[in-house]
Amino acid sequence: MNKTAKIIIEDKEYQLPIIEGSQGEKALDIKKLRDDSGYITYDIGYKNTGSTSSNITFIDGEEGILHYRGYAIEELAEKAEFLEVAYLLIYGKLPNQSEYSDWKNKLTRHSLVHEDVKKVFDAYPTGAHPMGQLMTMMSMMSSFYPNAQDPHNTQEDRDLTIVRMMAKMPNLCAMMAKKRNGHPVLYPNNSFDYIENYLYMTFGNPCEPYQIDPVVKSAMNKLLILHADHEQNCSASTVRMVGSAHTNLWATIASGIAALWGPLHGGANQEVLEMLQEIKDSGFTSKQYVEKVKNKEAGVRLMGFGHRVYKNFDPRAKIIKKACDDILNKLGVKDPLLEIAKELEEMALSDSYFVERKLYPNVDFYSGIIYRALGYPTDMFTVLFALGRLPGWIAQWKEMLEDKQPISRPRQIYTGEQPRAFVDIKNR
Numbered sequence: 001m002n003k004t005a006k007i008i009i010e011d012k013e014y015q016l017p018i019i020e021g022s023q024g025e026k027a028l029d030i031k032k033l034r035d036d037s038g039y040i041t042y043d044i045g046y047k048n049t050g051s052t053s054s055n056i057t058f059i060d061g062e063e064g065i066l067h068y069r070g071y072a073i074e075e076l077a078e079k080a081e082f083l084e085v086a087y088l089l090i091y092g093k094l095p096n097q098s099e100y101s102d103w104k105n106k107l108t109r110h111s112l113v114h115e116d117v118k119k120v121f122d123a124y125p126t127g128a129h130p131m132g133q134l135m136t137m138m139s140m141m142s143s144f145y146p147n148a149q150d151p152h153n154t155q156e157d158r159d160l161t162i163v164r165m166m167a168k169m170p171n172l173c174a175m176m177a178k179k180r181n182g183h184p185v186l187y188p189n190n191s192f193d194y195i196e197n198y199l200y201m202t203f204g205n206p207c208e209p210y211q212i213d214p215v216v217k218s219a220m221n222k223l224l225i226l227h228a229d230h231e232q233n234c235s236a237s238t239v240r241m242v243g244s245a246h247t248n249l250w251a252t253i254a255s256g257i258a259a260l261w262g263p264l265h266g267g268a269n270q271e272v273l274e275m276l277q278e279i280k281d282s283g284f285t286s287k288q289y290v291e292k293v294k295n296k297e298a299g300v301r302l303m304g305f306g307h308r309v310y311k312n313f314d315p316r317a318k319i320i321k322k323a324c325d326d327i328l329n330k331l332g333v334k335d336p337l338l339e340i341a342k343e344l345e346e347m348a349l350s351d352s353y354f355v356e357r358k359l360y361p362n363v364d365f366y367s368g369i370i371y372r373a374l375g376y377p378t379d380m381f382t383v384l385f386a387l388g389r390l391p392g393w394i395a396q397w398k399e400m401l402e403d404k405q406p407i408s409r410p411r412q413i414y415t416g417e418q419p420r421a422f423v424d425i426k427n428r
């Protein structure tokens with residue numbers, strides 16, 4: 001039997017269908033509520049509103065669970081390559097050997113970007129934020145591929161757009177890193193795989209061979225997997241909303257990059273490093289800073305601890321903590337900010353104030369430390385987040401389009417003026 005819920009409005013009863021997800025989540029279907037009763041629901045920020053059904057990612061914040069299409073994040077991060085996970089998210093299954101080989105070959109063949117793209121980079125002012133550059137470049141890429149501007153093209157055209165986007169994203173991110181340093185741009189090297197190529201194009205020197213550090217590659221692989229998707233967050237919801245207007249994929253993903261740019265979303269790991277710099281510049285010890293946090297002193301915030309979704313622990317943080325330790329041990333980086341970070345981590349894991357409130361270090365805390373140790377400027381952190389999140393955004397867009405979901409159109413409660421007559425400017 002179909003389950004329903006009863007709601008009584010002004011002494012009139014309405015039946016609302018109950019929807020149940022595959023993991024036991026329950027929702028009230030209110031699609032017809034406005035038509036039947038004249039009422040809408042009111043939920044600022046959509047914190048308790050399901051805007052879609054999806055079979056991509058499952059999160060249980062109470063239990064600290066994150067699954068991509070049924071696979072536990074712990075197992076994927078330990079055993080899979082990022083491109084396997086990207087294929088899983090976009091196409092709904094792990095590729096077999098033949099499919100994976102074909103997928104990687106296509107990405108290799110389409111990794112170059114048009115030479116005119118470099119001219120656009122030259123036009124950016126010195127110091128332009130890399131996320132602003134990435135957002136612009138992503139939207140601009142649709143100009144190079146006119147067939148990609150119609151999302152209703154053939155499946156072959158759509159898949160080619162996805163391949164081009166996945167293939168060129170590392171190149172665009174690396175070009176930004178090189179340009180800001182005044183270094184020559186490096187072209188992709190087909191002897192490297194996806195992650196190796198990105199590291200080479202970012203850190204390589206055309207005058208000498210580039211050696212791939214397996215510890216660095218492993219950490220990057222894990223970080224990209226951990227960031228690949230996270231259900232209906234701000235940027236994923238933005239991608240689905242913009243995509244619902246049948247906007248082309250390049251411009252749609254640019255909107256996701258814009259949402260990720262915000263410090264309340266993708267900029268969280270950048271804020272971790274800014275906090276560490278603040279502690280260093282203030283002259284306070286880590287313990288003194290934590291005491292200020294406990295005393296709730298104005299303007300003192302602890303970034304990178306706890307998570308608005310995970311009420312117990314962030315499963316991604318447990319995975320990336322080991323990679324963080326491996327990176328710091330292997331590279332032997334001596335950095336006062338990283339020393340402060342380690343002190344904060346030790347306190348958070350042992351201090352009753354943090355333990356009782358379940359304020360454990362989250363994935364943003366550890367990813368910021370890793371990026372700092374690898375030599376990335378702080379404002380590039382969110383670009384790396386976008387590089388990992390790309391397959392998730394594509395998967396969300398693709399699912400929304402294939403399910404033929406209607407254009408998004410939230411409602412509102414109007415709180416403005418009553419109807420009134422226009423007054424000529426001379427009489428105001």
